[in-house]
Amino acid sequence: MYAALADTDLGRVIGDDDGTGDRRVDGVDDAELLALYRSLVLLRTYDERSVVYHSQGRIGTYAIFWNHEAIQAGAVHALRDDDWIFPSYRESAIGLLRGMPPTTILQWWRGHPSGWWNPADWNLGSIAVPIATQVPHAAGLAWGKKLRGEDSCALVFFGDGATSEGAFHEGINLAAVMNAPLVLMCNNNQWAISTPIAAQTRARALADKAVGYGIPGVRVDGLDVLAVHEATRDAVDRARAGGGPTLIEALHYRAAPHGTADDPRAYVDSARVAEERGRECVGRYERYLRRAGLLDDALVAEIKDAALQAMREGITAAEAEAPADPELLFANAYVGPPGNMRNG
């Protein structure tokens, strides 16, 4: 069995519920702490509503990211708007943190063409479904930034399973050799669908893989938004200063199904899931902010209502759009579609 979270030495900022171990991150002021909370709530609301919309037949198969929000918000808040983000399907809603309307992302999950965006409009790559293919894309873009003498960088998200793919090794090695300004954020939820981390690697920690590429590797608690934020900020600072890439492993344990088409009861450790759900990342951060005197019931309700309202408007707008023309399936794929693709 893989070592339990409690047995590992993880970077943490948020302490226990009685406040033991709480600390502040240098340079992160009260306004930024609250902005992080708004982002967490927006992502959580997007995710929970999407599962409902799926069950109502309003969006297609959906990759659930419940309890991955701390990794996503913590990392993106360490970036400037001119830095690039390369998401996998697990970070499908990351554009929300750049101001992208929920409608766009909902349309992606509805298979509607208005769900695709021009990456250059948002400095945000397309949602990558083929595992790890976004890693070389991000490495190449980061290297390009360096060649142009710009001081922006790239951040790429990928899972534990992705570290077994050739594209991961090619991308991280290229970034290391070229000293590209890239932050590699590994969301280690300890599952690749039904394949556990123990069947994925013999490495004790995925962050240890950084040694083989000659770059720094850092391991943080993936349910601690401030620990992720601090580690990403340090990596971004190093990248901008010409220090090259960093591999960050954000460790947690997947506490929701892989996606709406998955029933993990056949393979998952239910006791561990219950334990992880008890430590879920949004409530944990909310309690930290309350201890710091920055959040009360009224503000929590206001932030949650605003996120729910954004989702209601998002799905209404998505469903109001005209259906896509089925001819689009062929328009950019074939000069002449093969006969067996048409009825008559």
Ligand SMILES: Cc1ncc(C[n+]2csc(CCOP(=O)(O)OP(=O)(O)O)c2C)c(N)n1
């Ligand atoms: C190249 C490729 N092979 C296989 C798949 C099928 N597949 C979809 S999700 C997944 C598991 C990926 O696990 P991980 O990288 O840990 O990411 P997570 O889903 O846990 O976020 C696989 C194998 C795929 N999408 N792409």
Ligand SMILES: [Mg+2]
């Ligand atoms: Mg995984």
